[in-house]
Amino acid sequence: MANLAIDSIKERTFDAIVIGSGASGSWAAKEFTEKGLKTLLLERGRNVEHVKDYPTTNLYPYEFEHRLEMPYEDKQKNPIANRCYNYREDSKHFFVKDDEHPYIQVKDFDWIRGYQVGGKSLLWARQVQRWSDFDFEGPARDGFSVDWPIRYKDIAPWYSYVERFVGVSGNNDGIPELPDGEHLPAFPLNAVEDHFSKSVAKHYKNRHVISARCAHLSKPNPIHIEQGRVQCQNRVLCQRGCPFGGYYSANAVTIPWAQKTGNLTLRPHSVVHSILYDETKGKATGVKVIDANTKEEMEFFAKVIFVNASALNTNLILLNSVSNRFPQGLGNDNGLMGKYVAFHNYTATIGAEYDGLLQYRTDGRNPAGGGYIPRFRNVYRQETDFLRGWAAGFGAGRAEIRDTSGVGSALKDGMLNAKLGTWRVHSHMMAETIPKEDNFVSLDANQKDAWGIPLLRISIDYDENDRKMRQDYYEQMTEMYEKAGFTNIQTRDDNRRPGNDIHEMGGVRMGHDPKTSLLNKWHQLHACQNVFVTDGACMTSTSTQNPTLTYMAFTARAANYAMDEMKKGNL
Amino acid sequence: MMNRRAAVRTLLYIAGGTLVLPACFRESGKASIDLTNLSISEDNEQLLAELTETLIPATDTPGGKELLLHLFVLKMVDDCHTPEEQEQFTKGLSAFSDWSKQELGNEFVVADADSRTGLLGKIGESTDEDIKQFFSITKRRAIQGYLNSQYVMTNLVKYELVPGRYNGYAQV
Numbered sequence: 001m002a003n004l005a006i007d008s009i010k011e012r013t014f015d016a017i018v019i020g021s022g023a024s025g026s027w028a029a030k031e032f033t034e035k036g037l038k039t040l041l042l043e044r045g046r047n048v049e050h051v052k053d054y055p056t057t058n059l060y061p062y063e064f065e066h067r068l069e070m071p072y073e074d075k076q077k078n079p080i081a082n083r084c085y086n087y088r089e090d091s092k093h094f095f096v097k098d099d100e101h102p103y104i105q106v107k108d109f110d111w112i113r114g115y116q117v118g119g120k121s122l123l124w125a126r127q128v129q130r131w132s133d134f135d136f137e138g139p140a141r142d143g144f145s146v147d148w149p150i151r152y153k154d155i156a157p158w159y160s161y162v163e164r165f166v167g168v169s170g171n172n173d174g175i176p177e178l179p180d181g182e183h184l185p186a187f188p189l190n191a192v193e194d195h196f197s198k199s200v201a202k203h204y205k206n207r208h209v210i211s212a213r214c215a216h217l218s219k220p221n222p223i224h225i226e227q228g229r230v231q232c233q234n235r236v237l238c239q240r241g242c243p244f245g246g247y248y249s250a251n252a253v254t255i256p257w258a259q260k261t262g263n264l265t266l267r268p269h270s271v272v273h274s275i276l277y278d279e280t281k282g283k284a285t286g287v288k289v290i291d292a293n294t295k296e297e298m299e300f301f302a303k304v305i306f307v308n309a310s311a312l313n314t315n316l317i318l319l320n321s322v323s324n325r326f327p328q329g330l331g332n333d334n335g336l337m338g339k340y341v342a343f344h345n346y347t348a349t350i351g352a353e354y355d356g357l358l359q360y361r362t363d364g365r366n367p368a369g370g371g372y373i374p375r376f377r378n379v380y381r382q383e384t385d386f387l388r389g390w391a392a393g394f395g396a397g398r399a400e401i402r403d404t405s406g407v408g409s410a411l412k413d414g415m416l417n418a419k420l421g422t423w424r425v426h427s428h429m430m431a432e433t434i435p436k437e438d439n440f441v442s443l444d445a446n447q448k449d450a451w452g453i454p455l456l457r458i459s460i461d462y463d464e465n466d467r468k469m470r471q472d473y474y475e476q477m478t479e480m481y482e483k484a485g486f487t488n489i490q491t492r493d494d495n496r497r498p499g500n501d502i503h504e505m506g507g508v509r510m511g512h513d514p515k516t517s518l519l520n521k522w523h524q525l526h527a528c529q530n531v532f533v534t535d536g537a538c539m540t541s542t543s544t545q546n547p548t549l550t551y552m553a554f555t556a557r558a559a560n561y562a563m564d565e566m567k568k569g570n571l
Numbered sequence: 572m573m574n575r576r577a578a579v580r581t582l583l584y585i586a587g588g589t590l591v592l593p594a595c596f597r598e599s600g601k602a603s604i605d606l607t608n609l610s611i612s613e614d615n616e617q618l619l620a621e622l623t624e625t626l627i628p629a630t631d632t633p634g635g636k637e638l639l640l641h642l643f644v645l646k647m648v649d650d651c652h653t654p655e656e657q658e659q660f661t662k663g664l665s666a667f668s669d670w671s672k673q674e675l676g677n678e679f680v681v682a683d684a685d686s687r688t689g690l691l692g693k694i695g696e697s698t699d700e701d702i703k704q705f706f707s708i709t710k711r712r713a714i715q716g717y718l719n720s721q722y723v724m725t726n727l728v729k730y731e732l733v734p735g736r737y738n739g740y741a742q743v
Contacts, residue, residue, distance in 0.1 A: 062721045066647065187737060190739025190740065191739060191740050193739065234736055235733055360743065361743050363736065363738040363741035366739070407692060415627075
């Protein structure tokens, strides 16, 4: 009996445990397994195997019962998921349904989640930009949050390391605030995007419209072929999962890579309840897991634990990891865990028309989506009455206009003989928000989910800085549009709720000082150094870049640091 | 036996083909597809079929009836519209049936194509909101069903699943 118990513990003991199998978690698993560590990768959702579990990937529009539209009943049942632009008939099986995983909205918050192996890396917008020191130095310069304990030089080699492996298409534009990278050829701007780019360059000193950088294989390198991927085929049906592996997802890239080493144990249906802490050893020893289906409780053990459950769930797990030593949650001596949560403000768009360049149109589809405007506001110095700034997406296209006004053969002719419309341009704002103590998540004292885990209370809102910045976006973009000769300019506040940007960040922020932050510069909990947080929860500030590339680079850096420390016997 | 709903769903997927619904699916007097929210008589289904055929007639290419657009309209109204719109659609369909009889002096389904097309041109003059709403939904969904049918997407306005290219400076 005793031997059996010892064997059982042995079987449940690994070198490293990673909680969460999305972009960042799968990167930790890849780094550990490649270097020989026996690694347990825990995922609360079901398994999704590359290609095999992409049921809609090769369907034509007419093969969808409702031609991709969500039925009324689904909209009524899942208003949160339905507000996500990417939740449609071809992708709905990769989203959490509202009633399956409730949470408490102290203030309106759309929490968009993907509970499956690969997480939201199947659904992401695939836009990848590096941070620069203009971003890392932001909080210190502008006096908010706390100083980032790292700078660009610390992360730059890891950006390169990640970019080479996942494949990033883009130009090296030579813009200090958006550092160059290890890029595959960019998807070029189209005629009107190019026109806008040139017009902006002519009229403004520090404003740029560049080809959007995206995690697609415009021209695969041998490493990508070795991963079993081929060139992006411009389908732009990415949310279904890509049979070509044309874009980076954990499912197509990092998880199979980790599996090939023979060192990975992937365990789906594993809801992490908490992290186990041993007071005598002064460190975490493992995790308590609840089987999602059987509700059976079990424990797994390891020397190192990476928490990559997605920003808010990472907060939840740590807050729920209570012990005598840590009554407020693991590593939460200062009571700041769950606070200073921030996100990206996506509430503004601006459209217009352009009558020129009618000799051109687009042919095929652009997976990068068009252009990207790096933040230019308050970069070199404070120049407005709001803090920080915004980046923006920009795209142009010509619609095929079908006359549907008639009936009978006139209608049929009108539908089948489309006329090419003039160019329409579109931009959306991606603005930094300032982390504040009163934007927070916490655990509900009474209500629990089906696995006995407290429900998360979310209390996050926009503020005056966000509204001022939106106004600035309207004004500046309108001016830039006018200079480019665009007409019929229409600004639009799309009233989306916080969370709908799907860039929630913070709550377990990094910093120099254990009194004012939770993680050190290596992503270790100050107070429990064998627990690392490298997903969105670690973010001290948000800047304007799409964050996933930075999470992946943070993860690779921290995982390699953890392995060095293990070798030295420090963990 | 094949599940009836699944079979009908398959028919709807391939609604671009030349399939005619097998009679065995049909319960006398009722609509030929399973509907959750709508209650549509066999007669009104036929009326809707002729209406979509009038909207999008067969020429040297298939029209509404052959592409089963009336079933697509019913499926979408049944699943994707609000209860209020569904009620308006059902009421409007019956009202349209009566109104067209008055206007044509005959059943819509037996009237000649020109009279039917002419009648649809007069919908705007109708003061009946239900008829207008019914017609607007039917037309919009018929157009959607047509442009998204297998026939049109593979023969007339081709849909590319795998373009494999992007050119931002294509000559018009």
